[in-house]
Amino acid sequence: MQHYNLLYSCVYEKERGIEQFVEEHALGIILSGELHLFTNKGTIIFKKNSIGLIRRNQLAKSMKFPESNGKPFKAINILLDQNALKKYASIYTIKKQDRYKGDYIIDLTKNSFLKDYLESLLPYFDNPELLTGEISENKTIEAVKLLLKAKPELFSFLFDFNDPHKIDLEAFMVQNFTFNVTLNKFAKLTGRSLATFKRDFRKTFNDSPSQWLTKKRLEEAHYLIAKKNKRPTDIYLDLGFENLSHFSYAFKKQFGVSPMNL
Structure with missing residues (x-):
């Protein structure tokens, strides 16, 4: 309220x-x-x-x-x-x-x-x-x-009314990829406009932000399920996915197997 x-x-x-x-x-x-x-x-x-x-x-x-x-x-x-x-x-x-x-x-x-x-x-x-x-x-x-x-x-x-200053993009994204926020928010927190963020991101990771985030989150999910015996239902929200069906679809597309059957 x-x-x-x-x-x-x-x-x-x-x-x-x-x-x-x-x-x-x-x-x-x-x-x-x-x-x-x-x-x-x-x-x-x-x-x-x-x-x-x-x-x-x-x-x-x-x-x-x-x-x-x-x-x-x-x-x-x-x-x-x-x-x-x-x-x-x-x-x-x-x-x-x-x-x-x-x-x-x-x-x-x-x-x-x-x-x-x-x-x-x-x-x-x-x-x-x-x-x-x-x-x-x-x-x-x-x-x-x-x-x-x-x-x-x-x-x-x-x-202190200053906006966030420009920081190391790679270090920030590797540390914060599980947060489910918009690219505009990521751009702001790294001290960049959205256009500059996307340009610097591609230079740094040789990929678009959206594609990199999905791959990074899925790789972490695979590790947690296969090596740490975590259940998909317990981790998908923590990794930045909005719902279980989208997570399961993306996981199977990436690895060829459902996360439930890994």
Whole structure:
């Protein structure tokens, strides 16, 4: 459930997140259950009462786990979008920041002010008619002030408005090929326009991005099934395929045998 830039999650069964690209900074708290966040640097587990801040322009997969006693997974997030932060920087005369080079996921669990603030958002989901654009804007300002008070070093985190810089394409793609995002997103994260991304990709891999991604994902699937005894139903989503039938068709076309019969 989303109202303006406020999001509330409540799920009673284990649920895989759909969006794998973090477009805007997000501040959130886990009210019950657990959130497992899968990144190219490993898995981060957010337990009940965990508070975290994740930086924009990140690739991440998530899994929501309800509690074992039957209580649902619940979480509240507020998105700190670039337009709101630019407005804040203008109002409070914040100088231009250098490119941020710190951690991309910040643990803020011990901050009681942020806990109280995030829990104060819950009534707006029960009464969405009370949430106006003005209140949403005020809540965003309040969140930013609390973050800067908790960690003044977050000035660079929040107010670095630079786009991703151009990085090593080969290393990035080999590390992130399992993320199911558009070529536009891959291009942006490597600091390129889509046209430049496609051109550099062909120079690097001697293949188109779409064909290379499919081959790379299928090769990884073959390895996991043949060598690690993984079941196709357990891995196809993790490898970037949208459904099992498409995965099975592509696998058989590539290797001449169904993944179920390997």
